[in-house]
Amino acid sequence: MSSITDNIKHLLSEVPEGVEVVAAAKTRTADEILEVIDAGISKIGENYVQEAVAVYESIGKKAQWHFIGHLQSNKVVQVVPIFDMIETVDSVKLARKIDKYAKLNNKIMSILIEVNSGREPQKNGVMPENVEQLIREIAPLTHIKIMGLMTMGPFTGNPENARPFFVETHKIFDHIRKLNILNVEMKYLSMGMSNSYKVAIEEGANIIRVGTKLFGERACKYE
Numbered sequence: 448m449s450s451i452t453d454n455i456k457h458l459l460s461e462v463p464e465g466v467e468v469v470a471a472a473k474t475r476t477a478d479e480i481l482e483v484i485d486a487g488i489s490k491i492g493e494n495y496v497q498e499a500v501a502v503y504e505s506i507g508k509k510a511q512w513h514f515i516g517h518l519q520s521n522k523v524v525q526v527v528p529i530f531d532m533i534e535t536v537d538s539v540k541l542a543r544k545i546d547k548y549a550k551l552n553n554k555i556m557s558i559l560i561e562v563n564s565g566r567e568p569q570k571n572g573v574m575p576e577n578v579e580q581l582i583r584e585i586a587p588l589t590h591i592k593i594m595g596l597m598t599m600g601p602f603t604g605n606p607e608n609a610r611p612f613f614v615e616t617h618k619i620f621d622h623i624r625k626l627n628i629l630n631v632e633m634k635y636l637s638m639g640m641s642n643s644y645k646v647a648i649e650e651g652a653n654i655i656r657v658g659t660k661l662f663g664e665r666a667c668k669y670e
């Protein structure tokens with residue numbers, strides 16, 4: 448058995464039912480991604496449009512594709528036709544552009560709102576106090592469906608340090624859900640990566656995005 452297959456067996460044995468794994472596949476080849484799919488993971492996360500387009504050509508609809516990187520507005524035209532979910536929407540301007548291309552593609556684009564739970568100025572995502580306002584502005588767009596929230600949290604070696612940021616994002620998630628905003632379905636809370644997914648699941652994540660722990664270490668240019 449290959450190590451990717453072993454890694455996935457091990458991960459899936461630790462992940463409770465109802466929690467979905469997105470394999471974060473930046474820098475990985477189509478063959479590696481196919482191995483992940485064969486081992487039972489159907490959701491693939493990509494950060495870079497160029498890479499995604501390339502692997503999509505050989506894999507296509509064998510997977511569901513989640514966009515998990517920072518989405519530049521001039522790349523929306525390429526992302527909308529390929530992806531099943533965009534996890535990183537953090538502005539009305541970006542949402543409007545996605546809505547426009549979704550309409551042209553005859554699809555309703557599922558999105559998550561990315562929350563900058565660490566309030567880090569250099570990071571993407573909407574500040575926690577602005578999430579509700581952003582969702583109220585995006586909700587009326589006809590070719591977008593808001594399906595939940597995503598957060599990265601500050602990167603630290605110790606996953607316990609991420610816990611308060613996951614807790615805060617979960618609170619916002621519950622708050623928005625109770626508002627019952629039309630066209631908003633608070634179904635997914637995407638939090639946690641290789642070093643923090645256990646803490647994230649404890650704090651309510653039902654999507655985790657795992658790369659290194661499935662594929663092995665990445666080349667350092669992306670770290």
Ligand SMILES: *Cc1c(COP(=O)(O)O)cnc(C)c1O
Pocket residue numbers: 471473494515516599639640641642656657658659660
């Ligand atoms: C790379 C990446 C991950 C996974 O990171 P690992 O530490 O390799 O598990 C998760 N989410 C996002 C947005 C990423 O870019």
